[in-house]
Amino acid sequence: MTDLSLLSSLRREAREAPASGIVDVVNHGRTRPGLIPLWVGEGDMSTPAFIAEAATRSLVAGETFYTWQRGIPELREALARYISRLYGKTYEAERFYVTGSGMQALQIAVRMLVGSGDEVVVPTPAWPNFGAAIGIAGATPVPVPMQLSNAGWTLDLDRLAGAITPATRVICVNSPANPTGWTASREELAAILALARRHGLWIIADEIYGRFVYDGSERAPSFRDVMDAEDRIVFVQTFSKNWAMTGWRVGWLEAPPALGDVIENLIQYATSGVAVFIQRACIAALDQGEGFIAHQIARARAGRDIVCRGLSATGRVRFAEPAGAFYLFFSVDGEDDTRRLAIRLVDEANVGLAPGTAFGAGGERFLRLCFARKAEDLEEAVARLARALT
Amino acid sequence: MTDLSLLSSLRREAREAPASGIVDVVNHGRTRPGLIPLWVGEGDMSTPAFIAEAATRSLVAGETFYTWQRGIPELREALARYISRLYGKTYEAERFYVTGSGMQALQIAVRMLVGSGDEVVVPTPAWPNFGAAIGIAGATPVPVPMQLSNAGWTLDLDRLAGAITPATRVICVNSPANPTGWTASREELAAILALARRHGLWIIADEIYGRFVYDGSERAPSFRDVMDAEDRIVFVQTFSKNWAMTGWRVGWLEAPPALGDVIENLIQYATSGVAVFIQRACIAALDQGEGFIAHQIARARAGRDIVCRGLSATGRVRFAEPAGAFYLFFSVDGEDDTRRLAIRLVDEANVGLAPGTAFGAGGERFLRLCFARKAEDLEEAVARLARALT
Numbered sequence: 001m002t003d004l005s006l007l008s009s010l011r012r013e014a015r016e017a018p019a020s021g022i023v024d025v026v027n028h029g030r031t032r033p034g035l036i037p038l039w040v041g042e043g044d045m046s047t048p049a050f051i052a053e054a055a056t057r058s059l060v061a062g063e064t065f066y067t068w069q070r071g072i073p074e075l076r077e078a079l080a081r082y083i084s085r086l087y088g089k090t091y092e093a094e095r096f097y098v099t100g101s102g103m104q105a106l107q108i109a110v111r112m113l114v115g116s117g118d119e120v121v122v123p124t125p126a127w128p129n130f131g132a133a134i135g136i137a138g139a140t141p142v143p144v145p146m147q148l149s150n151a152g153w154t155l156d157l158d159r160l161a162g163a164i165t166p167a168t169r170v171i172c173v174n175s176p177a178n179p180t181g182w183t184a185s186r187e188e189l190a191a192i193l194a195l196a197r198r199h200g201l202w203i204i205a206d207e208i209y210g211r212f213v214y215d216g217s218e219r220a221p222s223f224r225d226v227m228d229a230e231d232r233i234v235f236v237q238t239f240s241k242n243w244a245m246t247g248w249r250v251g252w253l254e255a256p257p258a259l260g261d262v263i264e265n266l267i268q269y270a271t272s273g274v275a276v277f278i279q280r281a282c283i284a285a286l287d288q289g290e291g292f293i294a295h296q297i298a299r300a301r302a303g304r305d306i307v308c309r310g311l312s313a314t315g316r317v318r319f320a321e322p323a324g325a326f327y328l329f330f331s332v333d334g335e336d337d338t339r340r341l342a343i344r345l346v347d348e349a350n351v352g353l354a355p356g357t358a359f360g361a362g363g364e365r366f367l368r369l370c371f372a373r374k375a376e377d378l379e380e381a382v383a384r385l386a387r388a389l390t
Numbered sequence: 391m392t393d394l395s396l397l398s399s400l401r402r403e404a405r406e407a408p409a410s411g412i413v414d415v416v417n418h419g420r421t422r423p424g425l426i427p428l429w430v431g432e433g434d435m436s437t438p439a440f441i442a443e444a445a446t447r448s449l450v451a452g453e454t455f456y457t458w459q460r461g462i463p464e465l466r467e468a469l470a471r472y473i474s475r476l477y478g479k480t481y482e483a484e485r486f487y488v489t490g491s492g493m494q495a496l497q498i499a500v501r502m503l504v505g506s507g508d509e510v511v512v513p514t515p516a517w518p519n520f521g522a523a524i525g526i527a528g529a530t531p532v533p534v535p536m537q538l539s540n541a542g543w544t545l546d547l548d549r550l551a552g553a554i555t556p557a558t559r560v561i562c563v564n565s566p567a568n569p570t571g572w573t574a575s576r577e578e579l580a581a582i583l584a585l586a587r588r589h590g591l592w593i594i595a596d597e598i599y600g601r602f603v604y605d606g607s608e609r610a611p612s613f614r615d616v617m618d619a620e621d622r623i624v625f626v627q628t629f630s631k632n633w634a635m636t637g638w639r640v641g642w643l644e645a646p647p648a649l650g651d652v653i654e655n656l657i658q659y660a661t662s663g664v665a666v667f668i669q670r671a672c673i674a675a676l677d678q679g680e681g682f683i684a685h686q687i688a689r690a691r692a693g694r695d696i697v698c699r700g701l702s703a704t705g706r707v708r709f710a711e712p713a714g715a716f717y718l719f720f721s722v723d724g725e726d727d728t729r730r731l732a733i734r735l736v737d738e739a740n741v742g743l744a745p746g747t748a749f750g751a752g753g754e755r756f757l758r759l760c761f762a763r764k765a766e767d768l769e770e771a772v773a774r775l776a777r778a779l780t
Contacts, residue, residue: 002620003648009592009622010652014502017655023459046452056446062436064637069413100490100639101661112404115528116506132659138505138528202399230392232399247454248665249490258393262400265407269522271491271661275638278665 017136020128021358025339029346036373036381039342039352041178041327042246043299043372047281048292051243054284058277067276069264071098071252075279078286079252087224094257097264098279100271102208102238102251107133108266109204109234109253110170114139119167120204123155125329125356125363127178127206142168145362146182152320153182157191164199171196174206176213176220179329179359179368181322183213186221193226193233202232209325211242211293214301220324230256241326241372242293243285250278296372300326303371303378310382314390319366326372329356331365332389338367349384407526410518411748415729419736426763426771429732429742431568431717432636433689433762437671438682441633444674448667457666459654461488461642465669468676469642477614484647487654488669490661492598492628492641497523498656499594499624499643500560504529509557510594513545515719515746515753517568517596532558535752536572542710543572547581554589561586564596566603566610569719569749569758571712573603576611583616583623592622599715601632601683604691610714620646631716631762632683633675640668686762690716693761693768700772704780709756716762719746721755722779728757739774 007015022039029035070076076093083091099105106129114120116138122130124143131141144163146155160171173192175184184192196203203223210220223233238251253263267273304321307328311317319330335341338355345351345367356366371378397405412429419425460466466483474481489495496519504510506528512520514533521531534553536545550561563582565574574582586593593613600610613623628641643653657663694711697718701707709720725731732745735757746756761768 003646006620006622006646006648007652009590010502010649011505011508013505014652014656017652017659019651019655020658040456042456047449047454052449052454056449059437059442059446064437064442064635066430066432066636103658103662104660107660111526112400115401115403118401129659132655136501136656136659200399230396232396245454246456247667249661249663256393256396258396259400261409262397262404262407265409265522266404266526268410268493269407269519269526270494270497271639272493272519273639275668277637
């Protein structure tokens with residue numbers, strides 16, 4: 001009774017924040033020997049030594065004091081160089097703000113833009129943390145389910161427009177998308193931007209998988225290809241995926257410099273900046289990381305082929321071959337309860353997958369498999385899944 | 391005009407989040423050669439090698455993956471050992487949650503407890519981030535000014551009780567206090583707790599300076615000395631001060647285990663945990679840090695004597711000798727505009743102080759000086775200040 005009384009005295013939005021539907025399954029299988037974990041968005045390689053060593057050098061040099069809330073100038077310059085090179089235009093360092101994870105970039109973007117009574121349109125299936133961060137801020141995520149057809153996953157732009165109400169403040173756009181692999185074309189991004197402009201909405205753009213595309217391009221289409229400098233777009237970004245730095249908890253925001261003071265204050269009152277020694281590692285990643293990224297993408301491409309081919313061969317699964325990101329999102333004929341199925345696959349196949357129920361409207365009947373992993377593990381995982389599913 | 395339009399499209403609470411009144415002065419003097427910086431709450435020693443090396447070892451071992459949202463079990467156990475030893479009771483690891491800074495511990499406590507329409511009572515002068523974090527969450531900080539008399543700073547408990555309204559949800563209590571050095575007695579803490587119990591309020595307890603006391607005790611009185619396990623108290627804590635880890639951005643929450651799932655979710659949707667290699671450093675700090683803490687406290691005690699004696703000798707300043715924390719909070723006769731005075735002291739004395747205007751009601755006529763620094767610097771700073779003030 002005391003526990004109930006304690007809980008009921010908390011703020012409703014905090015109390016009702018959803019647990020991650022992935023963790024539920026992870027907790028079921030976390031300690032199983034030999035389990036192949038494909039349930040979270042993380043590869044199997046630890047951070048490359050050239051990145052970790054930059055942090056170590058900084059620690060040895062005693063860089064352990066408070067620093068710039070927006071990030072050290074050297075890292076902001078490195079971000080500007082990286083983005084300028086990749087997107088073929090000149091971006092100023094003032095557009096970049098270092099954050100304590102991509103998740104924190106999202107949290108700050110949300111807290112900057114919405115509160116009680118506001119609505120945020122989120123195409124689904126989607127990374128669950130979008131909706132949760134919006135809900136904790138007191139706003140309401142409005143899902144717009146995407147469709148899976150023979151043409152792959154598609155976002156119906158009329159349906160997106162139809163979800164906009166007078167309370168809408170923001171559209172979240174994640175491309176390449178977790179979990180579906182949907183990758184917006186330049187034309188689709190232009191159409192979404194036109195819609196946002198027409199309604200005076202902000203866009204929170206999550207292009208963190210922008211390097212993970214499988215058509216041979218260096219990167220996916222980006223809002224940067226179609227936007228003007230003054231457009232209301234905030235990019236949320238992370239070092240986690242490109243540079244195998246999931247555990248470091250460091251990311252960045254890219255936003256118009258006019259927002260700088262507001263973003264600085266929100267960083268100040270969230271975690272008050274990021275460790276300098278971590279930022280030194282980030283500079284090494286940006287400046288010297290292209291070889292490692294190429295290696296990771298080649299590995300993910302091979303992984304994608306293995307899982308697509310292997311699961312197709314079962315004759316029981318349905319999916320769109322992902323154009324981007326590093327997940328296969330698939331359904332299994334006759335299996336409706338994917339949470340139960342994910343638990344069964346832990347028990348019977350010793351493979352960890354994420355249940356689609358975690359990803360919101362339209363994802364319930366799917367499972368998510370992360371293929372950013374060595375071929376040997378993926379071959380074995382697919383063989384085990386095939387046995388359990390057929 | 392575009393910038394104004396961008397800003398006006400942001401959420402009001404974010405747009406209006408106050409800039410730190412300290413940073414304003416820091417920016418004025420940041421680049422001055424020879425300036426003695428006593429404006430922020432940070433010592434002059436970098437993190438001890440035995441702590442930094444634990445992080446390096448973890449990095450070399452490849453601990454760069456996602457981890458437990460509540461903190462790695464080994465660190466939660468180390469926190470339980472540390473707190474149990476220091477406070478003379480047995481505390482379970484389940485009460486401790488690792489956060490990405492003490493600031494984040496506060497942010498999560500605030501977001502767990504209050505939102506729009508709620509009020510939080512905050513004795514002032516106070517660390518400005520309390521009020522700012524409360525305001526960003528949409529709630530209202532209600533200041534209760536403390537008094538400075540010949541008996542030192544005192545908190546009038548009747549005045550505290552008088553600030554409580556039906557909208558009040560939380561009382562923030564910072565003891566030993568930044569910036570005043572006020573250190574609540576056990577009886578005062580019991581009285582505040584009784585008040586909170588009577589009104590069904592939560593207490594956010596900031597006892598981060600609990601080791602920095604100058605009466606020879608090992609620690610300041612704590613709510614832990616007077617509370618029951620089921621009391622509505624959340625402790626916000628940091629590794630910054632005790633172990634010279636300001637730049638690491640790591641702290642912890644201590645709260646009833648019944649809140650564990652809610653806290654885990656709020657961590658998940660804020661920064662999704664703290665780097666394992668940082669947590670390894672924290673374990674070293676807790677388990678092997680007592681010698682370093684003793685050294686720091688002895689140094690701060692010497693620093694306190696230097697600045698109290700030196701500024702008294704000017705005949706122009708007024709202060710209460712601080713019982714705890716590591717700040718001298720003093721007024722200067724005839725000087726009302728302390729922001730201007732702080733700027734002048736940068737220009738004329740080359741000493742950086744924080745203006746009392748940053749610390750809210752009752753602090754406006756004071757300056758804050760951090761004395762966690764080597765004696766030589768403090769002697770020089772005091773000599774320069776004496777010349778500029780007399």
